[in-house]
Amino acid sequence: MIDLVQDLIRIPSDTQEGANRALEFSAKWLEDHGVEVTILENEGYKMLVAELGQGDETIIWNGHLDIVPGKKEQFEPYIEGDKIFGRGSADMKGGCAAMMVAFVGISKHADRLTKKVQLHLVTDEETGGSKTSKYLVQQGYTGDFVVCGEPTFLKIGLQAKGISQFFITFHGKGAHGSRPWEGDNAILQSHRFHQLLLEQEWTKESSEFYEHSSINLARIQAGDRFNMVPDTCEVGYDIRFIPGQTVEFVEEQLTAILTEHFPNAEIRRRGISPAVTTKREDPRVMQLVDIMKDETEIMGQHGSADTRHYAVTGAGAIEFGPAGGDWHGPGEYVSIASMERYRDILMEFAYYTGVAEQV
Numbered sequence: 244m245i246d247l248v249q250d251l252i253r254i255p256s257d258t259q260e261g262a263n264r265a266l267e268f269s270a271k272w273l274e275d276h277g278v279e280v281t282i283l284e285n286e287g288y289k290m291l292v293a294e295l296g297q298g299d300e301t302i303i304w305n306g307h308l309d310i311v312p313g314k315k316e317q318f319e320p321y322i323e324g325d326k327i328f329g330r331g332s333a334d335m336k337g338g339c340a341a342m343m344v345a346f347v348g349i350s351k352h353a354d355r356l357t358k359k360v361q362l363h364l365v366t367d368e369e370t371g372g373s374k375t376s377k378y379l380v381q382q383g384y385t386g387d388f389v390v391c392g393e394p395t396f397l398k399i400g401l402q403a404k405g406i407s408q409f410f411i412t413f414h415g416k417g418a419h420g421s422r423p424w425e426g427d428n429a430i431l432q433s434h435r436f437h438q439l440l441l442e443q444e445w446t447k448e449s450s451e452f453y454e455h456s457s458i459n460l461a462r463i464q465a466g467d468r469f470n471m472v473p474d475t476c477e478v479g480y481d482i483r484f485i486p487g488q489t490v491e492f493v494e495e496q497l498t499a500i501l502t503e504h505f506p507n508a509e510i511r512r513r514g515i516s517p518a519v520t521t522k523r524e525d526p527r528v529m530q531l532v533d534i535m536k537d538e539t540e541i542m543g544q545h546g547s548a549d550t551r552h553y554a555v556t557g558a559g560a561i562e563f564g565p566a567g568g569d570w571h572g573p574g575e576y577v578s579i580a581s582m583e584r585y586r587d588i589l590m591e592f593a594y595y596t597g598v599a600e601q602v
């Protein structure tokens with residue numbers, strides 16, 4: 244497993260071509276270890292599916308092999324104590340390697356499995372996941388429960404905030420910069436809008452795992468001369484709302500502020516994604532809790548992963564993976580001990596028959 248994760252780190256999978264190479268490498272590795280795989284391709288992005296076991300229930304292990312760009316030296320992995328350093332070690336080639344080794348492990352006794360276990364390796368999570376994980380779901384590769392092996396320190400990332408991204412264009416009235424009172428400054432409109440937005444009760448609402456929504460004024464485009472009052476201003480919002488709220492709800496709330504205070508403004512959607520709302524009572528979550536006993540910690544994620552693409556089918560979807568640090572940063576590493584523990588938990592989870600029968 245340690246060699247495997249280092250081999251994966253050496254493949255710079257921060258481009259489509261590199262991610263496909265990492266995918267092909269993984270396919271060959273699995274085949275060399277006796278696992279049959281199916282490779283699919285969508286818009287040039289490759290992905291891999293393998294299945295073991297039998298029964299009515301399907302659990303999916305999902306891992307992404309693409310990474311964010313790194314410095315040249317980060318593609319030469321090295322080990323210090325329990326840590327393997329390198330780009331993608333934590334996010335998430337460590338998780339992928341552990342999943343692959345666990346999958347080969349359960350393939351030795353696949354006749355004992357009372358459920359189907361699918362391995363999905365994908366190549367575009369860091370750029371949204373719509374070309375591979377979302378595509379797999381659209382092609383019918385769905386299951387009852389999905390584990391995305393993102394680095395969570397072996398905590399169960401039960402829920403994730405939803406995403407609603409909007410552009411809003413404010414229209415004011417231009418004037419000479421020396422007589423601003425004759426105009427209506429569109430930048431100031433957007434500023435007023437932002438204040439009104441932050442005052443809204445729903446933005447401060449909390450839930451079990453979250454204190455409040457995340458509201459990020461991400462983009463602004465307006466004004467091109469010092470001596471003019473800007474007559475238009477376009478802003479871009481990235482709002483991560485808590486489970487229980489919906490994209491439609493957020494859009495209604497924004498529209499209500501605009502209708503009341505800025506009737507000329509226009510709003511348009513950019514990207515949306517529902518919140519992931521897996522429940523503690525999901526029988527597979529309870530199985531994991533039973534396997535991990537006192538080790539168990541359950542949390543909510545502020546960002547989102549490929550879980551959201553599976554969760555839209557109603558499947559339970561969690562982020563659950565090894566420990567590491569500084570992913571997307573220069574000192575990225577994964578913990579070897581936690582990868583080993585992760586591999587063992589996955590294998591136990593695949594064979595688990597305890598709580599499922601009692602529930």
Ligand SMILES: [Zn+2]
Nearest residue numbers: 334335368393
């Ligand atoms: Zn990731």
